Structures are given as structure tokens and as C-alpha cells.
Amino acid sequence: MFAAAAAALLVAMAMALVRAVAGPTVYDRILAVNAIGTKTLLMIAVVGFLTRRPEFLDIALVYALINFIGTVAVTKFVKHRHLGHPANLNGEGEL
Amino acid sequence: MIELIDVALLCMMAVSALAVLWLRNLFAVAMLAGSYSLMAATLYVVLDAVDVAFTEAAVGAGISTVLMLGALTLVPHEEKPSGRHALSGLVVTVGLGALLIYATLDMPSFGDAGAPVHRHVANRYIEDSAAEVGLPNVVTSVLASYRGYDTLGETTVIFTAAIGVLAVLGWGGRPGRRRPPADGETRP
Structure with a gap:
């Protein structure tokens, strides 16, 4: 059962990768990379159970946090075109 | 699977x-x-x-x-489109890759108990590190004590890299484009 779940996750990861490569807009790519990150942490959890080492779950939790921080940084960059204070408060970032 | x-x-x-x-x-x-x-x-x-x-x-x-x-x-x-193809770079990379693959042919097979990594100092780390260093975690003993100078060098490299990144990116705003903060705007 876990093997089937792992295969399904791989397929989902491949489809998200296609979207990340093809684009066409910035938001497609952000969402695709975020989805790949989510699939990664699910994959770690599933592999943990597949190899009978469920203690990998803690690592999956840390991955979730890293993924969240990365997505926040990316969306902040797209909105403000700067990672520190916004360079232009009125206009949205253009890419 | x-x-x-x-x-x-x-x-x-x-x-x-x-x-x-x-x-x-x-x-x-x-x-x-x-x-x-x-x-x-x-x-x-x-x-x-x-x-x-x-x-x-x-x-x-x-x-x-x-x-x-x-x-x-x-x-x-x-x-920017560069226009020319770096053929020499491709040759060097492929050659280096081939050399590295050739080097792996000499390596012991995965999980080989007779591999040098299992016969060299690892046994001493596992058996004596608790008495010699006094830490329950063998990896910590190796990194912080047996290979202490190595870790010091790594830390120096990372510290230097962080300084370089800060110098290039200028964290906290670029000079010349700095404005007074508007309402509701927080500085990091």
C-alpha cells in the first residue's frame, strides 16, 4: 500500500515539475515548486513507513517548515521585488 | 520499489x-x-x-x-543570449565526469565490511570515544573533537562566504534607493 502511495507521489511530483518547467506565469512556477516541496515531505513520510522507520516523520515536519519559509520569501519577492523592505509599495512586482 | x-x-x-x-x-x-x-x-x-x-x-x-x-x-x-557555445567547457566537463566515473571503479562495493572506511579509525571512534571525549553521540565527538581543526576550517569558510554574500547583496536595502519607511512598513 505504501508502495502505491509512493508511486502516486512520484507521478504527482513529475506533473508539478512539468508545470514548473513550462510556466508560463510566475505564479504557476511558485505553486509548482511549493507542490513539489509538499510532495517531498509526504514522500519522506511514506518512505519512512515503507522502510519501517517511522521516525522519519520528524524530518518531514522540518521540511514542511522550510518549504513554508521558502514560499513566503518567494511570494514576498514577487510582490515587492525586494526581500527586505518593499521597494515599491504601490505597484506589484513584475517579472 | x-x-x-x-x-x-x-x-x-x-x-x-x-x-x-x-x-x-x-x-x-x-x-x-x-x-x-x-x-x-x-x-x-x-x-x-x-x-x-x-x-x-x-x-x-x-x-x-x-x-x-x-x-x-x-x-x-x-x-542575455550569449550567442556562442562553450565547446571547450563541455569537453572539460565530460572529461572530468568520465574521470570521476573511472575513479569509482576502484571503490569497494556498497556495504562491504572490508572497506577501508570500516577498518580504519571508525572502530576506535565507536569503542573509545565515550571514554576519550566523554560525549554519548559518536558523530558529535568526531566532528567537534577528533576532527576539530577540520570543523574550525569549515566554519571559517562558511563565515567568509556569509560575509561575501552580505557584501554583494547589501542586506537591509541598497544604498541610494533607501527611502524613509512608510506607515505600517516594518524593517527586517
Whole structure:
């Protein structure tokens, strides 16, 4: 059962990768990379159970946090075109 | 099943690496590099190198993506077409790769009990480190005591790299584009 779940996750990861490569807009790519990150942490959890080492779950939790921080940084960059204070408060970032 | 996961992850990593080469939109390249790191981290977990996977996810997917985005604020969005193909670079890279693959032929097979890594100093670390260093975790003893100078050098390298990154990116705003903060705006 876990093997089937792992295969399904791989397929989902491949489809998200296609979207990340093809684009066409910035938001497609952000969402695709975020989805790949989510699939990664699910994959770690599933592999943990597949190899009978469920203690990998803690690592999956840390991955979730890293993924969240990365997505926040990316969306902040797209909105403000700067990672520190916004360079232009009125206009949205253009890419 | 594990082998199938390995092969599938490696294929997807190859696809994203090739896309990084082909795409001209630098934002897309930064995003794809992040996804490459995430898949590499998954591969490390599948290969049972959990600590390496941790580092890859934190540094490769987390910090590197943020640093690349910080660098993107300083450059245009599109890569300039260079026009010429660096054939010599391709030859050097392929040659180096072939040499490295040739070097792996001499390595002991995976899990070989007679490999030098299992017969050299590892036994002493496992048996005597608790008495010699006094720490329950063998890895900590090796990193902080037996290879203390090595760790000091690594820390120096990372510290220097951090200073270099801060010098290039100018954290806290670029000089000349600084404005007084508006209402509701917080400085990091």
C-alpha cells in the first residue's frame, strides 16, 4: 500500500515539475515548486513507513517548515521585488 | 520499489537541471534550482543519509533560493543570449565526469565490511570515544573533537562566504534607493 502511495507521489511530483518547467506565469512556477516541496515531505513520510522507520516523520515536519519559509520569501519577492523592505509599495512586482 | 523511486527521482532531477540550462527566465531558473534541491533531499532520505538530506533541504532549497532571489533583485529578469557555445567547457566537463566515473571503479562495493572506511579509525571512534571525549553521540565527538581543526576550517569558510554574500547583496536595502519607511512598513 505504501508502495502505491509512493508511486502516486512520484507521478504527482513529475506533473508539478512539468508545470514548473513550462510556466508560463510566475505564479504557476511558485505553486509548482511549493507542490513539489509538499510532495517531498509526504514522500519522506511514506518512505519512512515503507522502510519501517517511522521516525522519519520528524524530518518531514522540518521540511514542511522550510518549504513554508521558502514560499513566503518567494511570494514576498514577487510582490515587492525586494526581500527586505518593499521597494515599491504601490505597484506589484513584475517579472 | 526503492530502486524505482531512486530512478524516478534521478530522472526528474536531470529534467530540472536541463531546464535550468535551457530556460532564459532567471526567476524560473531559481525556482527550478529549489525544486532540484528538494528532489535531491528526497533522494538522500531514500538512500538513508538523513542528515545530508536535512542539510540539502535547509541550505539548497531554503537558503539558496532566498539568496538567489536576493541576487535577482540586482539583475534583469532575462538571461542575455550569449550567442556562442562553450565547446571547450563541455569537453572539460565530460572529461572530468568520465574521470570521476573511472575513479569509482576502484571503490569497494556498497556495504562491504572490508572497506577501508570500516577498518580504519571508525572502530576506535565507536569503542573509545565515550571514554576519550566523554560525549554519548559518536558523530558529535568526531566532528567537534577528533576532527576539530577540520570543523574550525569549515566554519571559517562558511563565515567568509556569509560575509561575501552580505557584501554583494547589501542586506537591509541598497544604498541610494533607501527611502524613509512608510506607515505600517516594518524593517527586517
